[in-house]
Amino acid sequence: MASSKAHHATGWAAGLIAAAVVAHEGAGGSYHIGTMFAFCMGILGGTAPDWLEVAWWTRRRRLWITHRTLTHWGVGWLALLYWSYTSLGTHLMAVPALGFAAGGLMHLLADWPNPLGVPWIAGRHSLNLWNSGRCDIIIVGLAWLAAFMVGDHVWFDDIHTLHAINFVRTLPIHAWLIRAGYPALS
Template sequence: MASNKAHHATGWAAGVIAAALVAHAGAGGPYQIVSFLSFVAGVLGGTAPDWLELAWWSRRRRLWITHRTWTHWGIAWLGLLAYAYLALPSQFWAAPLFGFACGGVMHLLADWPNPLGVPWIAGRHSLKLWKSGRCDLIVVTAAWLTAGLVADHVFFQNVHAHKALAFVRALPACS
């Protein structure tokens, strides 16, 4: 599993992605308030698969279900993401739900590279790239690059991505 700090950082990136996609779908509401709500929900969703396992009703705050089982199930998070996205144009509640699901999916993507893996469909699957808590910088950087690309596409029609690509092509090593 990625560290708690990595899940928080990738949750913020998921919030940016969610807010941009909600605005792109035309469901941002007056003064983009609904987009902001989807951003906040994305930040909360970035850590949700872990805190949903806690027994909040007990004093000990122990896990009420085994770690990385139901709350980390990929099909459920992807289904919630698709359902909320399809409901965006017509339902107010869909935007925060979409943000929350974006955060949950980002959490699963951050947990996927380590040996414990994530139960995407039936069993756990792992990319087996590194042990838990290591290489968090790679995960966080990938999340924020994705957030930047999505925001650039939605708000600036890929202007910054095209300029960055032109800069890389102009480098001497790429000639």
């Protein structure tokens, strides 16, 4: 499990991705209210799998369901993402659902490297890379890299991504990687 701060940070990145997708599909509506709503729901969805487990209707606020079970089930989040994407422009709830699903999936991706894993289909699967709370900077960095690339594609026609690739080509490490047999960045 990533830390709470990592889930919040990746939720912001998921919100940006959802907003970009809504804007790209033209489902933002007048004054881009839908785009902002998708962004906010992405932030909320970034922590949703954890807070959906809490029994808010009781005084003790204990978990009503075991941690990393139904609320962390990958198929449910993927189904919500698929439905919301295909319903953009035709259903009122598609925009907030897309943001919420993007945040929820980002949460699962942040939890996946942990040895406890995430129940993607039937059983739990783990990448088993590091323990909880470790290497959060990698998770957050990858989430924001994805948000940068999607946002750059939608709003700036990939110009910043191309500049970044050209910059990496000028680095000495790039030439060393090519000599070592790795493919060149194109």
